Amino acid sequence: MIYRILVVEDDPTIQRELVTLLQGDGYQAEAVTDFSAVVSTVRDRQPHLILLDIQLPGQSGFSLCSQIRAFSNVPILFVTSSSSDMDELSSLLLGGDGFVTKPYHTAILLARIAALLKRAYPHQPDPVLTWRGATLHLDRSQLTYQEATADLTRNELKILAYLFRHAGTICARGDLVSYLWDNQVYVDDNALSVNIGRIREKLAGIGLTGFIQTKHRQGYLI
Template identity: 60%
Template sequence: MIYRIMIIEDDAVIREELKTLLCGNGYEVQCVTDFADPVGEVKRWQPHLILLDINLPGENGFRLCSGIRAFSEVPIIFVTSRNTDMDELNSIMLGGDAFITKPYHVAILLARISSLLKKAWPSREEEAYQHRGVMLSPESGRITYGGNSVELTKNEMKILVFLFRHAGKICARTDIVEYLWDNRLYVDDNALSVNISRIRDKLTALGMPDFIQTKHRQGYLI
């Protein structure tokens, strides 16, 4: 259950910087590098959110936004060096959802992305996750294996959602803590250890004692 974000930015340095940032925060990223038909790229890839510059080769970002709005309500964040009131007004009038100026503040950009995704795709958090025979259901707040299930606390559920979203990859402790804070769950490093321990106890009771692996000085892996 990974959100797809499309970057429409002609500056290669900024484009790669954004891609690295977003990939590091668990998003799947597609970059437009051929500006012959960016609207066609949006139709083909169907992203969950778009980061859009204004100054682009060919059609500018405002026209692209209008073209996208003709067939899609996908959230669009303008990320641009243009910072006049008229630019921001145009972005709103043409269907943009947010306007962020360069150089952007990383935390603010990520928070805006997260907020818009939750509003646009509210049901995604409720979908069930499955990995190695273990099923996680955010809607019911339970984890199931072998026909048996146990109830999870809100913190335990959110931690497992993050791990399931990154199944097969090592998740750094700092990334998990930041994710919880972004979701207004105030957990520090010690509290994370306590929650992981409790989750493991519940998984052990279900017959999956080694479901969460600890990678020394790296994080956790499922």
């Protein structure tokens, strides 16, 4: 299943950035262009999740959130330059499901989106990701290759899912650490290296030697 995400953001640069980011992560993303018709667009498009700014032309994101909540329980994640506690509290009291402050870290934003979708649609089957003959089964926490199977731990699955969703591009170590551990400062960077090493051993065991490449001082690539 491909989730539909509606981006309600009036800054053209950020709007394009969000749509590109979401599409690159496997979502069907669409940006609102007529801010006088946001509510009707939500009714027509029936998105699975909405990214909503607070400061918008015509009316605020708070007002739009209240109107949407009158007919829909779609997850609403506020993505805004406002960092005040009152704005965050207001977003939650009006029915918002989360609050992310700009400038946002892309890996953390994607993790928040994935968590909201999983919570809102718990019975939807997880997708299967494929790359160069390997298949990652997110629902079974397994990777298969030529009829051989490797069982994965939770962190190993998350690392591979991130790499699969960014296949063909270098994934920075910092982005992976933030995605895995929500940027917790006490996490030793070596923990990522240990997990990557264990994944490589499991992949080699099913014939996938060299599947994950290390790019010196840059990150990892599949």
